[in-house]
Amino acid sequence: MIRSRKICAVCASAIALACGGGGDHPSGDGPRVAVTGAAAASSVTLAVMDAWARPADSGATSAAYLLLANRGTTADTVVGVVTEAAESATVHQTTQHEGTMHMSAVSTLPIPAGAEVSLAPLGTHVMLLRLRRPLRGGDTVTFGLLLASGDTLRVAAVTRAP
């Protein structure tokens, strides 16, 4: 189950969750990721935009792409991916070296304060391994980006032909 505590996930398709929690900070072990508003003066505010995934058959591999925007004043870092849509999911990076393409896992993906980080074809992407169901055009696949801050940023990516 995707853990989605307090996040601000704004998907271009309007499918992703809107800001949760209204900017309030629960006490105790509550999330440190905040949303917009006066109470979020020193917070991380992450937005997800333009999330999409490649079509693929059940059991096959897909990739998802998105734009992460940190509109807050505190950096955060993506440290993992959780999903029910695939047996495994990781952040990966495609690189080219002397005419050969390579892929490698990205264990930490920093999202500096005020920065936008693009996950795009031929670069960084969320790799979805061994899909539990096929992804056809128009389907939505959801996954969570685990953040170093302890929160999970929920992403809803719409499947479309690249």
Place this chain on the structure above:
Amino acid sequence: MRSPRLALFLSIGLGLTACAERPWHGIVLDPATPAPPLTAAGVAAEPASRFTLASARGSTVLVYFGYTHCPDVCPTTLADWARARRALGADTLSVRWVFVSVDPTRDTPADAAAYARQFHPSFEGTALTDAELAPVLRDWSIAAYPEGDPRTPDYTVAHPAHSFVVDAEGRLRLMIPPGVRGDSIAEDLRRLR
């Protein structure tokens, strides 16, 4: 046989500047040399999965060496091929689009063919066996090998970045880098003829 890598560097100085009208989108291999042999025997029950470059003479052939579990660069390239295919329209009859898997552990010729057809029904796909792979890598001066533990299901495969374009006379003419858009590929293919 000229190494494609060597040709790549030569073409930067020669091929591109020699083009008076406009630059090519792909990397020109100039002078063109006969394409290395490429044979995928396929399986007896699937004659469509057999592919021999020598028998494709008369057609322009695009060749991409990848694998079906490739999540990023292979689908990006084949999607650009599909756009090029659509952009060429009626001009496409003499062009063959061939996806060649270099992942003999996981991909069968049928897997590769089905994968290629997802992008366009006219695309062909085949898979090299272990025995076929080594001479192809040598003759084409390309690299392909598993990265990660090939005993696990999630290993990746390092593979050539470029699509290769062989002309109707069987000469290796272009290397198209990943990320070149479909309409640009179509422009180069029209220009080859």
